[in-house]
Amino acid sequence: MHSPRSSELEALKRRVMKLESELDSLQIGKPTRERLEVMSDVVVDSNPYSRLMALKKMGIVKNYEEIRRRTVVVVGIGGIGSTACEMMARCGIGKLIMLDYDKIELANMNRLFFCPEHVGQLKTAAAARILAKINPDVIYEPHDMDVTELAYFRRFCQILSTGGLCGQKVDLVLGCVDNYQARSSINQACLETDVPWYESGVSEDAMGGHIQLIIPGLTACFECVPPLIVASGIDESTLKREGVCAASLPTTMGVISSLLVQNSLKYLLRFGKVGFYLGYQALLDFFPSHMIHPNSECRNSWCTKRQLMCREQTERNPRLAEQFDFCAKNKLTGSDTVHHQENSYGITVEGSSCDVEEAERLPAGLNFLHPRFSAQDRQEDAFQQKGTSEDACPDWYRIESLRRQLKEL
Numbered sequence: 001m002h003s004p005r006s007s008e009l010e011a012l013k014r015r016v017m018k019l020e021s022e023l024d025s026l027q028i029g030k031p032t033r034e035r036l037e038v039m040s041d042v043v044v045d046s047n048p049y050s051r052l053m054a055l056k057k058m059g060i061v062k063n064y065e066e067i068r069r070r071t072v073v074v075v076g077i078g079g080i081g082s083t084a085c086e087m088m089a090r091c092g093i094g095k096l097i098m099l100d101y102d103k104i105e106l107a108n109m110n111r112l113f114f115c116p117e118h119v120g121q122l123k124t125a126a127a128a129r130i131l132a133k134i135n136p137d138v139i140y141e142p143h144d145m146d147v148t149e150l151a152y153f154r155r156f157c158q159i160l161s162t163g164g165l166c167g168q169k170v171d172l173v174l175g176c177v178d179n180y181q182a183r184s185s186i187n188q189a190c191l192e193t194d195v196p197w198y199e200s201g202v203s204e205d206a207m208g209g210h211i212q213l214i215i216p217g218l219t220a221c222f223e224c225v226p227p228l229i230v231a232s233g234i235d236e237s238t239l240k241r242e243g244v245c246a247a248s249l250p251t252t253m254g255v256i257s258s259l260l261v262q263n264s265l266k267y268l269l270r271f272g273k274v275g276f277y278l279g280y281q282a283l284l285d286f287f288p289s290h291m292i293h294p295n296s297e298c299r300n301s302w303c304t305k306r307q308l309m310c311r312e313q314t315e316r317n318p319r320l321a322e323q324f325d326f327c328a329k330n331k332l333t334g335s336d337t338v339h340h341q342e343n344s345y346g347i348t349v350e351g352s353s354c355d356v357e358e359a360e361r362l363p364a365g366l367n368f369l370h371p372r373f374s375a376q377d378r379q380e381d382a383f384q385q386k387g388t389s390e391d392a393c394p395d396w397y398r399i400e401s402l403r404r405q406l407k408e409l
């Protein structure tokens, strides 16, 4: 039971935090360089976008500069959210809205992004200050806000509906929170405002994580498939056992935030195949991937309402879900197929989706450092997929294996 004195103290603390946040956002600081109006592809050392625009030159992304017109909201500026913000800023996102209410602690130093000199500062305001130095072209909007508090919920919905660069809806929300209640709030706000969001998380033992794209009505929402155990009627934070805290690793969080931003880029700029659900199991190096369809009996009435609207759309366009597989879409239309054009960089792209024979044609004067397998080698290669004896392996594998054995001796 709170005494009137403690609730007064609590209110004052919140007021101080709010004022600090306002002060911080006013003092984001002088930019480190002139703002650039246009993303240039000119290859000079002083151009921060030449390497990003190379994706366009190489035919991977048709419209990279459109990123300047996109707005992303990141809820939770912790282990995943802070690095996701950094990657978004470095990629040149148009506007980055950051929501959190927490301050930086020394206990956060096993994670990336923040440094000891930031301890005690609000995560949102400190992130805005750091990122403004890295990329002053991005518009940063920090909000000291707990999305689980009823008082802030309408404000949160308003940010999603009108936070875009021209006062329109934001393009995507990244949920980087660590509890069920906050995920439910993001889910509710996104269903009501019809804004897609990526849910993300890492497991308590730091050995895995996931990302999940939730498009209202089209894919399962956060409540369509409820978790097996939830806290009911009590504060989740009180469930933490005395002296025991969840494990966290910068590596696992780095993997999940990278997968999150990678897929967000594909979604925002319409290239590649957007991952709907992508898991990561660190101990096995296993990445399960699939789509979770919505539950027609979802207990959230906004979800069933969005499903109905989506069904009407699907009747007109049965391939609605395929619209996020831009590779297949390009193949279907036979146009704009992603391929690696001749480019002035003399770079050849390596990747599972590219034509390997084409990738093996290097500019004159360049050779591969290691021997590479031909298409025939790959067909015959049963080393990994069928688990056959080493006799069936190409010579290079055998040499590697002998080297390993020698090293062990």
Ligand SMILES: [Zn+2]
Binding pocket: 220, 221, 222, 223, 224, 225, 294, 295, 298, 299, 300, 303, 304
């Ligand atoms: Zn649902």
